Every structure is written in C-alpha cells, then in structure tokens.
Amino acid sequence: MNKLAEDWFEFKGWKPYPFQRNTWKAIDKGFSGLLNAPTGCGKTYAVWFGIIQDYMKRRLSSKKKAAGLHCLWITPLRALSKEIFNAATVVSEDLELPYRIGLRTGDTSASERAGQKKNAPQALITTPESIHILLAGKGYADFFKNLEFVVVDEWHELMGSKRGVLVELALSVLKYLNPQLKIWGISATIGNLDEAEEILLGTQHPKATLIRASVPKKILIETILPDTLDKFPWAGHLGIKLADKILPIIEQSQSTLIFTNTRSQAEIWYQHLLHIQPDLAGVIALHHGSLGEELRQWVEQALHDGILKAVVCTSSLDLGVDFRPVDTVIQIGSAKGVARFLQRAGRSGHYPGATSKIYFLPTHSLEILEGTALRYAAFNDMIESRIPYIRSFDVLIQFMVTLAVSDGFNADILFEQVQTTHCFASITRDEFNECLLLITQGGKMLEAYDEFHKVVLENGLYKVISKKVAMRHRLSIGAIVSDAMMQVKYLGGKYLGSIEEWFISRLKPDDNFWFAGRNLELVMVKDMAAIVRNSKKKKGIVPSWMGGRLPLSSYLTDAIRHKLNEAREQVPDREMTFLQPLFEEQSRRSYLPEENELLIEKIETKEGFHVFMYPFEGKFVHEGMAAIIAYRLGRIQPFSFSIAMNDYGFELLSDQEIPVDEVIAQQLFSLENLSEDIAGSINTTEMARRKFRDIAGIAGLVFQGYPGKQVKAKHLQANSGLFFNVFRDYEKDNLLLRQAYEEVYDFQLEIVRMRRAFERISGHKIVIRHPKQLTPFAFPIFAEVFREKFSNESLEDRMNKIKAQLTKG
Amino acid sequence: MQISLAGTTIELLPQRAIFLPETAVLILGDLHLGKAMHFRKAGIFMPPQSAYKDYETLHLLIQKHQPQHVYFLGDLFHSHHNSEWNQLTAFIGEHPQTMFTLIKGNHDILKAELYRQHNINVIEKALIIDNLIFSHEPLKTLPEGMINVAGHIHPGCVIRSGGRQSLRLPCFYFKDNLLLLPAFGHLTGLQILDRSDAEVFVVFPDKVMVL
Structure with missing residues (x-):
C-alpha cells in the first residue's frame, strides 16, 4: 500500500484506479516495467507515487542523507515536460515532501542548468537530447551516481524514431553506472507492446512487468460529407471546400481541436475559418511546431482555461498534455493510421466515462472511403505497431563523440554497453571499429598528409581535445534533422517562430507571406533572422514546410481494400452509399x-x-x-x-x-x-x-x-x-x-x-x-x-x- | 561552342572553363581545391580521394589547349592552409610553360605572398582583357561598353523534356552584360537560376549547347 498516494488521492477527493495501485505495488517490489494507459486517466501519478515512496523509504532507512539525482523523467516534448513538472511539483508541495523537481529542456537557462549540476534536484524532467547534452558534460558519472529511476513517457512515440535510439544509448550508460537501475516506460496502445517493453528494459530483464490500464473509452467517428458528390474534387490536399460544414460543429462544442497533417495546411485552414466566420477572431488559435515557444504556450494555456473555441493544429498537439475543456476533435485529411487517428480522437473527452468524438473531413472524393475504413479498423482493434530503428550507426557515431567530449570512453567497455541495446544487438566488433576509425582518422584508410581531426586516443581513452570540435558537437546533439531554419521576428524584436531558410531566400523585401496566422511583410533579412511587420494586403503566399508525408498504414490499407470490395457488393453504409456514383463513374470509364x-x-x-x-x-x-x-x-x-x-x-x-x-x-x-x-x-x-x-x-x-x-x-x-x-x-x-x-x-x-x-x-x-x-x-x-x-x-x-x-x- | 562577347572570341568548354583563342588564355572559376581537407581538419569525414579529379581535368585541359596563361577566377583554394596546398603547388610546378594567375575570391583568404612564392600571380580585384572585365563576384557597376565575366554563383539550370523528365545541369549564364561561369570544382553545388531574359548555355559532359 502506498500511503503517500492514498492520502493524497483522498485529499483530492479521487479514487485510485486498479492500474495505479498495481503500478505502485510493482515499483515497491523493485520491478521495472511498461505501463500501457491512455492519456488523461492519471498515468503520471501511477508511476510518480511509486518513485517518491521509494525515495522516502530510502531516506528513512539510510543514516546518511540520500543526496543527488534520484529520478530522470524523459518526455518527447517540451510542453509535456512542463506539464509533468507542474503535476509533480504540486504533489511535493501538497505533501510537504523533501523532494525537489527540476526541469531541463532546450529552454532552460544556462544559469539554471549550472545550478542543477551543482545542487542536483531529486528528480529531473527532461528530453532525450538534454540527457545527451548532460552526457557530454564533464563528471556526468558523478551527477548520475545515485540515480535509481528512469521513466520514459510516451515511449511508443520515441520508439519509432531515432530519438528512441538516443534513449536506448543513454540507458545503456546509466545502467552501467547503476546495474540496479529501475526503468519504467509509459506507452499508448500500439500493436507491439511486448516488443516495446523489451526494447526499453533490455531482453530478459529479471524483474519486468507490463501493466495495462483497462479504462474503457467510447469513440464516435463521423465523416463530414459534402452536399453533393459531383461538386467535390477528385484530387487535393486541403479539404477547404468543406470548411462551412465545421462551423456548426465548432459552435456546438465547448472547445474543438482541428488537426491537419502539415503546417501549411494549418495556416491555410486558420485563415480560411477566420475569413468565412469573422466572429471567431479571438477565440480561434493556431498551433504548430514552427511557432515560437511563447506563442505556443499562450495557446496551450488558453486551451486549459477554456477561453478558446477552436485551435487549428498539427501533430504538435498529438501527445501528452490534456486539455480538459476539449470535447470535440476534427481530423482534416487522412490520419494515415488507425493508432494516430484514435490518439487524436482521445484528445477529447477526458473525464472518466466520457465519449471521445472525432469528425473526419476528407480532402477529396476517394478519401471519403477512409472514414468508413477507420471505423472498421477501430472496431476490429487493428492498431499498428511501431517499428524500432536498428543499426543506426549515425546515432552511434554521434554518441561516441558525445562521450569523447565529456570524460572520454574506453572502446571495450562501450562496445559491451551498446551491444546490450536493441538497436545495436547485432553490431559486430568490426562495425564498431569502423565507427571508431571514422571518428579518429576519418575513414578506414590512413592517407598520407591527412589532417583529419576529431577524436583522439589518449591513454586508452577516446577523447575530444579541440575546443572547436567540442563546441560544434554540443550544438549538434540530437536526432531531429531539419533544413536550415531562419527566425521570424517583428521589427521590435518579438519572436514569432522559424521558417526554412530556402523559403525566405525566395522572398524579396516588401513581399508578403502568411505565418503564425498573420499576413507579414518581409522588411529585411539580418543575422539569420527574417525581420517582418504586419501587412494589410489580402493575399500572400503560405510557406510549405518539408516532411510529414506519411504513408497509410498496412491496417488502414487492409481496411480500405475490404471496404472497396464491399462497394461492388453494395453493402449499405453512409460513406459507401454516398460514394456509389463515383464508383459507377470509375466502372463507366x-x-x-x-x-x-x-x-x-x-x-x-x-x-x-x-x-x-x-x-x-x-x-x-x-x-x-x-x-x-x-x-x-x-x-x-x-x-x-x-x-x-x-x-x-x-x-x-x-x-x-x-x-x-x-x-x-x-x-x-x-x-x-x-x-x-x-x-x-x-x-x-x-x-x-x-x-x-x-x-x-x-x-x-x-x-x-x-x-x-x-x-x-x-x-x-x-x-x-x-x-x-x-x-x-x-x-x-x-x-x-x-x-x-x-x-x-x-x-x-x-x-x-x-x-x-x-x-x-x-x-x-x-x-x-x-x-x-x-x-x-x-x-x-x-x-x-x-x-x-x-x-x-x-x-x-x-x-x-x-x-x-x-x-x- | 564559340561565342563572341564585346568583340572577343570565347570558347565555352564542357570542362566548365572558357578559352580565349586570340590571346591563348584559359579561365576557370570556383575550383575550391583543399575543400575536402578543410572539412577533414574540422572533423567532417569527406573522403580525401575526392580531391584528385579536378587536377586531372585541369591537366588534360592544359594539354589540349596549350594556354599561355591560366586565370583562376576566384575561390581557387578553399579557406585556410592545409596539406592539400602541396598538391596544388606540385601541380603548378609540373606545368612550367604555363603562367598562373588568381583573381581573388571570397574563399581565397591565404596571403598573396604565399601564392607568389609558388608562381601563382595574384590580382586583388579584376582583370581586363579587351572589353571584358573578369572578377570573382559580379561587379555592381560596369563602365559603358564593357562586359563582366564572373564566377561565385555556380549557375545551373533545369531542363525539362517529354514525360515530365528533367535534368539539372551546370551552365554558362549571360544576362545584362554579365557572363557567369559554371564552377570548375566538382565538390561544389549548383544554384538554379531563372532563365527568363537570359541566354543559357548548358554544359553536357561532351558539349556545350545553347538553350
């Protein structure tokens, strides 16, 4: 029994779910594990109370004060880190616990970082990149020496990307420093949960468990159909023709999230909604990954406070943070996968027992098929797996240099460590050595007069000795690659966000473009920033950002083929009936x-x-x-x-x-x-x-x-x-x-x-x-x-x- | 292919250089020699062998046209001194019949003295032959009746053909009394230029053709 948790829940007037109690128990018994729970049902507290109870027990039993970092909590998003930080801080304050929480992301100031290193908090909420930056700092072993827990939040999301490899590699070092380290993952439902657990914890972990929260959730899926099929385009990506259909939905809902697949689509929809319904000014907002932190935080806070009727967003709001007032979700265009669609649906209706309602707005005729296919796939639990990256030598090379920048590494020990990860389970010593040769002599062959310089071998340790190499490396840590970005700022200095440099480079001063939902005029380009002011012009171009072209998942294509076959058999169904003339046209032509x-x-x-x-x-x-x-x-x-x-x-x-x-x-x-x-x-x-x-x-x-x-x-x-x-x-x-x-x-x-x-x-x-x-x-x-x-x-x-x-x- | 520019005959060569037969002058821009080693010194693994190809091309070009004078139109050596410099000076030594002159570009940050020690003359700004002014970066103003020949830009163009096919190729680019040379070095990129109101000469491996 977790006394702290039971007391606090009672104080809040809540009743713990069985999965929360199970998690507390498992952590108390020293297990590592994976918790599978949807957002918005208290998964954070399920793990958090286990951890603070462990700390309090240690404090009581040990004579010397348990000092130093006790828990690392890793999330994929800065916004989510902030959210976890707030939730955890409230617990420590309510219960007056001697458990301090720190936040460390790309936004954390240099002085705060230095403070954390000198006087470590008990828990640090952070991102995969920030941990690697810590590993690039001298004396990291000392900083992590009392670490007992690592929690990886939204692990399903990290696992399918190279950021997951960053997590695996960081864990291999931390496990080496403390073989008793407990690792907990939190994941939404995916097709390969068992594999997800094994990748995070390592194969044959002696004390591992998988806890599933069976909190039932009802989801309603409705396709928004045009009035007539013959006016609806056969091709397109925007779906803007159906915009007037969502005005009543926004009107009737308390707060609506409108998901688009790309940032430019979000910009265009935001403008268009304001254009056809000017009353929305002030109660509709825009949120995507290229907008500045300040703008995004404002939108997130306003969503919490319930003062926004609608937010047009991209995957930037897919994860984590709960916005209680949101009761409706609209997906514009294909969500490409069942899991992603359901995840987005789950962004509405957070109350226990509440129903999530999601509308699907197709962007062209044939896409209407996806509405019914999604319903079929969701009903049949066809949830996709996340494929983990393996043998990502690019990340390994980066990681080697990271360790070389801090205290240096021993090749034999590192080889053993990386072999324990799922990503590099099959790496051979030859391949490992090839990586070493790349960073020490820039390739396999030793050339005459070569001046390659990056990492050097000194007394058995691979080290970076050049300050320039070290500085450049620290700035390049991470696994998200984007085009060169340019800041967008007002003349007065206010920062709006960033746009790919190639887009700005095509503009001349006085040209105008839409960004952050505003029509902006380029004044000049100065010190890697595009200086802008508001424009009164009606027209302007919308930046198109690269990326985000996901394919339909195999489950979704299975479902579509299934539905298409039904089209021939004329199985009655709202979408299929509506599409019948299109199929007839296809047959005719x-x-x-x-x-x-x-x-x-x-x-x-x-x-x-x-x-x-x-x-x-x-x-x-x-x-x-x-x-x-x-x-x-x-x-x-x-x-x-x-x-x-x-x-x-x-x-x-x-x-x-x-x-x-x-x-x-x-x-x-x-x-x-x-x-x-x-x-x-x-x-x-x-x-x-x-x-x-x-x-x-x-x-x-x-x-x-x-x-x-x-x-x-x-x-x-x-x-x-x-x-x-x-x-x-x-x-x-x-x-x-x-x-x-x-x-x-x-x-x-x-x-x-x-x-x-x-x-x-x-x-x-x-x-x-x-x-x-x-x-x-x-x-x-x-x-x-x-x-x-x-x-x-x-x-x-x-x-x-x-x-x-x-x-x- | 041969063109006449302000009264001077110019051969546009598919090796991405120009030859002036009347004066036996060979001009080429943007070699960026030393680039591979410059990257390697900074810890970036550019294969060192990638440097050799440009010397070979230049050598064959000199053999074929027997120029009296070779002008490098800027960005001859990429940035700071590195060991590839020896390769360049050895190359200059192997061609004693030819005079070499560098018209300085933004990447040519080595001291003029160093070039001169190894028999490369240095011109700081521009060279004039007949009514042509040769400079690395395009000049902002131009005397009446003169034409500017410059490098720096690495001009390229996209050619489209049937079935939505397209090819990106380097080109010589002439517009508003400015002739841009393609970059000679192969460790360089292409900047695709707008073709409207311009005369574009596309560089194929064996031939230059007007578009």
Whole structure:
C-alpha cells in the first residue's frame, strides 16, 4: 500500500484506479516495467507515487542523507515536460515532501542548468537530447551516481524514431553506472507492446512487468460529407471546400481541436475559418511546431482555461498534455493510421466515462472511403505497431563523440554497453571499429598528409581535445534533422517562430507571406533572422514546410481494400452509399476491381504515356513497387520514367509507349528474383539519397546548429547530396552510406510489407483497361506534384534526346 | 561552342572553363581545391580521394589547349592552409610553360605572398582583357561598353523534356552584360537560376549547347 498516494488521492477527493495501485505495488517490489494507459486517466501519478515512496523509504532507512539525482523523467516534448513538472511539483508541495523537481529542456537557462549540476534536484524532467547534452558534460558519472529511476513517457512515440535510439544509448550508460537501475516506460496502445517493453528494459530483464490500464473509452467517428458528390474534387490536399460544414460543429462544442497533417495546411485552414466566420477572431488559435515557444504556450494555456473555441493544429498537439475543456476533435485529411487517428480522437473527452468524438473531413472524393475504413479498423482493434530503428550507426557515431567530449570512453567497455541495446544487438566488433576509425582518422584508410581531426586516443581513452570540435558537437546533439531554419521576428524584436531558410531566400523585401496566422511583410533579412511587420494586403503566399508525408498504414490499407470490395457488393453504409456514383463513374470509364484483381490503366495524354496501377498498399510500398516495376520494364528496353504515387496506387509516365499487357504484367509482379530486383531498383532511384540526408545530419557531416543559435560555420557548408555523391564515388562501402540503403529497405520500402503485397498480387487476376480520359482512381495520382525519377537510359541517351529537342527548337 | 562577347572570341568548354583563342588564355572559376581537407581538419569525414579529379581535368585541359596563361577566377583554394596546398603547388610546378594567375575570391583568404612564392600571380580585384572585365563576384557597376565575366554563383539550370523528365545541369549564364561561369570544382553545388531574359548555355559532359 502506498500511503503517500492514498492520502493524497483522498485529499483530492479521487479514487485510485486498479492500474495505479498495481503500478505502485510493482515499483515497491523493485520491478521495472511498461505501463500501457491512455492519456488523461492519471498515468503520471501511477508511476510518480511509486518513485517518491521509494525515495522516502530510502531516506528513512539510510543514516546518511540520500543526496543527488534520484529520478530522470524523459518526455518527447517540451510542453509535456512542463506539464509533468507542474503535476509533480504540486504533489511535493501538497505533501510537504523533501523532494525537489527540476526541469531541463532546450529552454532552460544556462544559469539554471549550472545550478542543477551543482545542487542536483531529486528528480529531473527532461528530453532525450538534454540527457545527451548532460552526457557530454564533464563528471556526468558523478551527477548520475545515485540515480535509481528512469521513466520514459510516451515511449511508443520515441520508439519509432531515432530519438528512441538516443534513449536506448543513454540507458545503456546509466545502467552501467547503476546495474540496479529501475526503468519504467509509459506507452499508448500500439500493436507491439511486448516488443516495446523489451526494447526499453533490455531482453530478459529479471524483474519486468507490463501493466495495462483497462479504462474503457467510447469513440464516435463521423465523416463530414459534402452536399453533393459531383461538386467535390477528385484530387487535393486541403479539404477547404468543406470548411462551412465545421462551423456548426465548432459552435456546438465547448472547445474543438482541428488537426491537419502539415503546417501549411494549418495556416491555410486558420485563415480560411477566420475569413468565412469573422466572429471567431479571438477565440480561434493556431498551433504548430514552427511557432515560437511563447506563442505556443499562450495557446496551450488558453486551451486549459477554456477561453478558446477552436485551435487549428498539427501533430504538435498529438501527445501528452490534456486539455480538459476539449470535447470535440476534427481530423482534416487522412490520419494515415488507425493508432494516430484514435490518439487524436482521445484528445477529447477526458473525464472518466466520457465519449471521445472525432469528425473526419476528407480532402477529396476517394478519401471519403477512409472514414468508413477507420471505423472498421477501430472496431476490429487493428492498431499498428511501431517499428524500432536498428543499426543506426549515425546515432552511434554521434554518441561516441558525445562521450569523447565529456570524460572520454574506453572502446571495450562501450562496445559491451551498446551491444546490450536493441538497436545495436547485432553490431559486430568490426562495425564498431569502423565507427571508431571514422571518428579518429576519418575513414578506414590512413592517407598520407591527412589532417583529419576529431577524436583522439589518449591513454586508452577516446577523447575530444579541440575546443572547436567540442563546441560544434554540443550544438549538434540530437536526432531531429531539419533544413536550415531562419527566425521570424517583428521589427521590435518579438519572436514569432522559424521558417526554412530556402523559403525566405525566395522572398524579396516588401513581399508578403502568411505565418503564425498573420499576413507579414518581409522588411529585411539580418543575422539569420527574417525581420517582418504586419501587412494589410489580402493575399500572400503560405510557406510549405518539408516532411510529414506519411504513408497509410498496412491496417488502414487492409481496411480500405475490404471496404472497396464491399462497394461492388453494395453493402449499405453512409460513406459507401454516398460514394456509389463515383464508383459507377470509375466502372463507366474503366473498371472497378474486385479484391482478387489488380487494375491497370493505360492512358495517353499530351504529357506522354501513362500506366496507372492500383494495389491499395500505401504510398511508401507503392514507391518501392513502382521502382521495381520500372526496373523490370527497363530490362525490356531502356526507359526514363517519372513516377507518382499516393496511398491507392502509382503511375509510371514515359515519353515512350510502355509495353504492358496481361502477360507482361504477370511477370512484372512475379516473385521470382524479387530480392535482386529490389536491390537493383534502389540503386536507380533517389530513395537512398533522401535517407542519407538525415544520416549526414545526425553523424555530424552537415552542421546545422540550433535555430536561432546558429554558430557561423564558415566555409564548412556542404549539403548532404554532395556527401552522398562523394561517398558513392570514392568510398562505396562507407558505413553511413550502407546505412542509408538499409533504411530504405526497412522504412521506405517496408520490405516485409512489400513482399506480402507482391505475394498477394502475384495471385491476382490482372485487368487492363485503356480509358480515353483520366478516371476517378487515376486523377489524384496524376495531380501529385512530388515525383520520383527512374532511368536506366544512359545519361548520354537522355542528354541526346534533350540535345535533339534543342536542335529542333 | 564559340561565342563572341564585346568583340572577343570565347570558347565555352564542357570542362566548365572558357578559352580565349586570340590571346591563348584559359579561365576557370570556383575550383575550391583543399575543400575536402578543410572539412577533414574540422572533423567532417569527406573522403580525401575526392580531391584528385579536378587536377586531372585541369591537366588534360592544359594539354589540349596549350594556354599561355591560366586565370583562376576566384575561390581557387578553399579557406585556410592545409596539406592539400602541396598538391596544388606540385601541380603548378609540373606545368612550367604555363603562367598562373588568381583573381581573388571570397574563399581565397591565404596571403598573396604565399601564392607568389609558388608562381601563382595574384590580382586583388579584376582583370581586363579587351572589353571584358573578369572578377570573382559580379561587379555592381560596369563602365559603358564593357562586359563582366564572373564566377561565385555556380549557375545551373533545369531542363525539362517529354514525360515530365528533367535534368539539372551546370551552365554558362549571360544576362545584362554579365557572363557567369559554371564552377570548375566538382565538390561544389549548383544554384538554379531563372532563365527568363537570359541566354543559357548548358554544359553536357561532351558539349556545350545553347538553350
């Protein structure tokens, strides 16, 4: 029994849930574990009271005062860190406990950090990056020597990213310092909870437990439908046509979160809502990751206080923090996954027993299908797994330098430590040594007159001795890679947020653009900041930020294929009934495939020869599949293709006729030599080059600095594409280059999923049609702006074509 | 391909350089030699072998055109002194029949004295041949009747062809009495320029063509 907790809950007038009591008990017995609980039902207190009870027990039993850091609490978001800090501080104050809590994030001032190091609080709430910065400081072993607990909040979110690898590596060091360290993870429901626990705690942890909070929650999903189907576009990403449909929803709700998938979409929706309903001024706000901390905190506080009717946001409000007044959620466009959709739904209705209500607003006709598919998937508990990163040598290299910057490391000990992590369980000593060679001599070969300098070996310890190298490294710690950012500030100095430098570089003074929900005019660019003032103009461009192009999850595509099959059988359902005319149009122009058929459409336009294929397997699988099909076609004759894809299918476009018939199509989807053809196709596309961008950033090839804290790295600027080229030309077997290809397999192609797709389709009947016009299925793909290139024509041939074209013109 | 600029004949070479046959002058900009080692000194693993290719190209170019004088139009050596400097000075020594002159660029921060010691003349600002003014960065003002030839920008263009195909290639770029040379060094990027009102000469591996 946890006396502190029971007392405090009684004082608050609350009753603990069974999962909270179970967690207290498990911590009391010295267990580590994973707690699976939805947000908003007291998961923080479930773990927190276990920890403070442990501390109080230690204090009573030990004669000398238990000093130093006792608990590290890691969260993925600064906003969440703040929230946990507040919650924990209240407990210490209410119960007058000698348990001090500190907060350490990118926003913490230098003096506060120094204070924490000199006189450590009992608990520190922080982020994965901040821990690595602590590990880059001298004497970290002393700072962490009394550490008993590490809690990783929202572990499901961290696990699927390289930030999860940062956590794994930090834990390997902390476990080495204290083999008795207790580790607790908190995770929302994902498909692979057991794996999540094993990755966090380590395999065969002697005292591990998985606690599931069975707090039932009802979710209502409703699709917002246009008045008529024929006026609704076949393609698009904005959904703005349906904006007037959400005004009554906002009106009737206490407070509504409107989720968009990209930051530009959020900016556009925010403006548009204000435009069609000016009364919303003052009660509607905008929240996304590029806005300044101050603006975001204001919005978060206003949400808490219940003074906002609506907030247009991105994944920046996906996680953690609860906003009690929020009772309605609207998702604009595809949420791409069942888990993400349900997580967002769960941002409303936090009271025990309350119902979460979420509206789905489609951005084009075919997307309406997703509303019903989501309901089907949610009903059948089709919750996705998070795939952890493995063998992320870029993060390992960064981590090695981090340790070298502080007290230095011994290679044998570090090798043992990293082997205990899930990420590097399969690392060989050769691979580890290759990392060491990279940081000490800049590559495998020792060259004459080489002046490479980063890490040196001194008395058995790998160390950084150059102050410049150390400083640059401290500024580059982290696993989130973004483009060079530029601060956006008013003339008076007020900071609004940050925008990619390339966007600002295209603007001239007096040009205006929308940002932070305001129409701004660029005054000048000064010291890496764009200085702006408010503009009265009506029009302006909206920055488009890169990233955020997630594919549909496999569960969601399964559900969509299932629903599509029902379309043929005309199973009654609100969305399906509404979409019936679209399916009829598809049949009329081309064909509506059955579940065991693959439809291929060949269309000729003035752009060239198009082949559309519709496997319904999600964008990434389509990208890989298109590359393989292109590669296989390229064996018939040399081709250059422009490839477009969406979550439903893909298109190959060429300037020459593409010879696809039923027989050839069977061969194109054959399982024979699939592995070889996958490898071949990766080499002829840009996929690995794109993956290399993050790797180059994390491994320290491309120095980024922090937005706003950019240190001038004079004459050290080169982009990752240049590095990719020189590695490919001069150091083909470079570990980081190999990693880029491995990541293409695991994350881009989702190789397991793609193999399954090939297996499925190889048994399908191929149906080829030659429509005169684009079909409802084809149009959204045709309209995709982002295109992959494939060519096995020699550069010479391609250039000759262009030369011929130039000569003609 | 050959063009005439303010009365001077200029050959635009696919090796990303220009040759003036009347004066036997070879001009090339933005070599950025020493860049790989500069990165390596700062702990960034740029493969050291990546430096060799540019020397080879330049050597072949000199053999073919037999220039009396080679002008580097700025950004010859990337930043501070490093061991790759020896490679450059050895290269200069291997071509005793040719005169070498650097027209200084923003990355050329070594002392002029050092260049001169190794038989590279240094011009601080600009060189004039006939009615052409050669400078690293484009000049802000230009005397009447003169044309400016500059580097610094690393100009490139995107060419589109059928089936939504496109290629990014370096180019010579002429607009408003300014001819921009493509960067000679291969460890450089491309800056895609707006083609409106400009004459663009695309650089293919074997040939330069007007767009």
